[in-house]
Amino acid sequence: MDVIAIGETMISLTPGSRGLMRNATSFIPKIAGAETNTLIGLSRLGHQTGWVSQLGDDELGAMVLKEVRGEGVDTTYVKLDSTKNTGVFFKEIADSSDVRVFYYRKKSAASFMNPEILNESYIANAKYLFISGITPAISKTCRKTIFRAIQIAQENDVQIVFDPNVRRKLWEEKEAKETLLQIIEQSDIILPGKNEGKFIFGDENCEQIGKACIKLGAKLAVVKLGDQGAYFTTKNSEGYVPAYPVPKVIDPVGAGDAFATGLLSGLLDKLSIKDAVDRACLTGAIATTFTGDYEGLPDRKLLQQYKKIENR
Numbered sequence: 001m002d003v004i005a006i007g008e009t010m011i012s013l014t015p016g017s018r019g020l021m022r023n024a025t026s027f028i029p030k031i032a033g034a035e036t037n038t039l040i041g042l043s044r045l046g047h048q049t050g051w052v053s054q055l056g057d058d059e060l061g062a063m064v065l066k067e068v069r070g071e072g073v074d075t076t077y078v079k080l081d082s083t084k085n086t087g088v089f090f091k092e093i094a095d096s097s098d099v100r101v102f103y104y105r106k107k108s109a110a111s112f113m114n115p116e117i118l119n120e121s122y123i124a125n126a127k128y129l130f131i132s133g134i135t136p137a138i139s140k141t142c143r144k145t146i147f148r149a150i151q152i153a154q155e156n157d158v159q160i161v162f163d164p165n166v167r168r169k170l171w172e173e174k175e176a177k178e179t180l181l182q183i184i185e186q187s188d189i190i191l192p193g194k195n196e197g198k199f200i201f202g203d204e205n206c207e208q209i210g211k212a213c214i215k216l217g218a219k220l221a222v223v224k225l226g227d228q229g230a231y232f233t234t235k236n237s238e239g240y241v242p243a244y245p246v247p248k249v250i251d252p253v254g255a256g257d258a259f260a261t262g263l264l265s266g267l268l269d270k271l272s273i274k275d276a277v278d279r280a281c282l283t284g285a286i287a288t289t290f291t292g293d294y295e296g297l298p299d300r301k302l303l304q305q306y307k308k309i310e311n312r
């Protein structure tokens, strides 16, 4: 496998029309989860991906599995639990700058994941382990699972890529900061958004955020700056990559996961760091022009088309 990820994927229900959810008359079901969003994007670009998770043995779980498998992601290590439910959340889009998410994921099947779900050789043989700060926030056993996966990756020279994905609704500030810092210390590549960097390090300067990650041991940090592009830094190089223009943002949720897709795809293709960050900015931008958390992720053909239009 090129990339293995561990995390929860839920059914997202979005009102059929924009505005406050209380006025909704219909909901459109889609699947959503930071880790599978990223893996699906990578799979569309031709990379080998595998997802480790737990779902309810219910109709919603079947829907998640059908979609993720259909996108070419390996689901050998997705466990079905007949005693728990698949998680659900609602996504209200008043307009593209006003999106609210309401989780109904407490005690979901995925929140009962524990280290026993991990197959050591599955992780050991991957090039990258992709984790996000959502999984350790879901439950104590999920947190243990993530730290055990990190350990397996470290013992086998698998590169650990970490997207902090701060979700304040899921945990307390102190616990969140401490745990995210612990994971950053053990990861190779860190992908914080600017606000996430501010939350973790108390500094909103992207260069300071990036350098703080390097100081903690990361090899590469890429700070996502939205419509300002991205800043990247390693021990001895740094730079900025401008954003790709987006005529109209339709749905910003999932842009960070799409960014991770582009970066990992670029690194797997052995692009320079700058070019990999450029691909990340492009996949992130394209993702915001579609409704849904992963629908907008491009395949190779679309990627080339966009690059050509922008002359980059």
Ligand code: CKP
Binding pocket: 010, 032, 033, 034, 035, 037, 134, 165, 167, 252, 253, 254, 255, 256, 257, 258, 293
């Ligand atoms: O940071 P992003 O907007 O890229 O992440 C979106 C995903 O996993 C979304 O699909 C949702 O299911 C989640 O983050 C989450 O649990 O919040």
Ligand code: MG
Binding pocket: 163, 165, 166, 193, 256, 257
């Ligand atoms: Mg994010």
